[in-house]
Amino acid sequence: HLTHPVTLLVSFRKRLACETQTVARVSLHFLHRGLKRRLTVAIGLRRCARRVSTTVTRLDLRTLDVKGDVRRVDCADGGHFIDVTLNDEVVDVNDTHDDRTEDGWREVRTDRDKVLYYMLSQVVYPDTDAPRPERFESLYALADKLDVVSLRWQGGRAVGFYTVKFAGTKASSTGQGCGMPVVDTAYIRSEYRSRGFGTEILSDMTARFPNEDIGFSRPISSGMLRILKRFLTSQREYRLHFWEISDCADIVGSQQLIWCRVKRAVL
DSSP, rough: OOOOOHHHHHHHHHHHHHHHHHHHHHTTSSSSHHHHHHHHHHHHHHHHHHSSOOOEEEEOOOGGOOOSOEEEETTTTTEEEEEEETTTTTEEEOOGGGGGOOOOEEOSSSHEEEEEHIIIIIIIIHSSSSSOGGGGGOOOOOOOTOOEEEEEEETTTEEEEEEOOTTTBBBBTTBOOOOSSEEEEEEGGGGGOSSHHHHHHHHHHHHTTTSSEEEEEOOOOOHHHHHHHHHHHHHHGTTEEEEEESSSSSSSSSSEEHHHHSSSOOO
16 A cells, blocks of 8 residues: 555655765755755755764875865765765766867866866765676775876766876886876776777877886776777787886886786687
């Protein structure tokens, strides 16, 4: 039988914890941007706070040169992620953005885009697409200050990123300078994979650094190795230019030609 709508609503609300914020966030897509958006988010956060305790952490994103005030809100019970705010406005990684309607890779410039990169690398990747060690996937630290971060935009949404260390920049882990430009991290949200976005990274790098050696930080995931093998099989001119490197270290054994590794490998 059907429960009376009022009774159903009350019982539903009693079951809510941090899910209240999710309901509030869904409603954002049906509201105009601006004051209504901020009010709806604030109501959702207050409702969540009434049911369970929350923690608000001020994020230190100085390495990304973020000028604004960035805070992360989590439910204290279980540590469930709620939102990230930039200057008291919610930045939702699932939102579409009217100023990013052109699909493709784009270097981050604004505080908002840098916060989106933070959310993809430190929230979405570890929580939604948890790295699998058997595939040589690992968690990522935030990009260093001199790294270049690019976001992949699709339909107005940020769906992936990759970071590059330029030749001569020092790795924070070793303090040694890189002898070549290095793709340090890369990630595409699982629902947007198998669309050629990984190959676009390689094409972008070869266009940026023509006739140069290009490094890829170790470990290289199994997924990226498959992309590299397909790319190098068809683009023979790059076979002697793609290297797997470890911490930008210029020592024997720290660099390996990727083509030698993948040409006979079953990936």
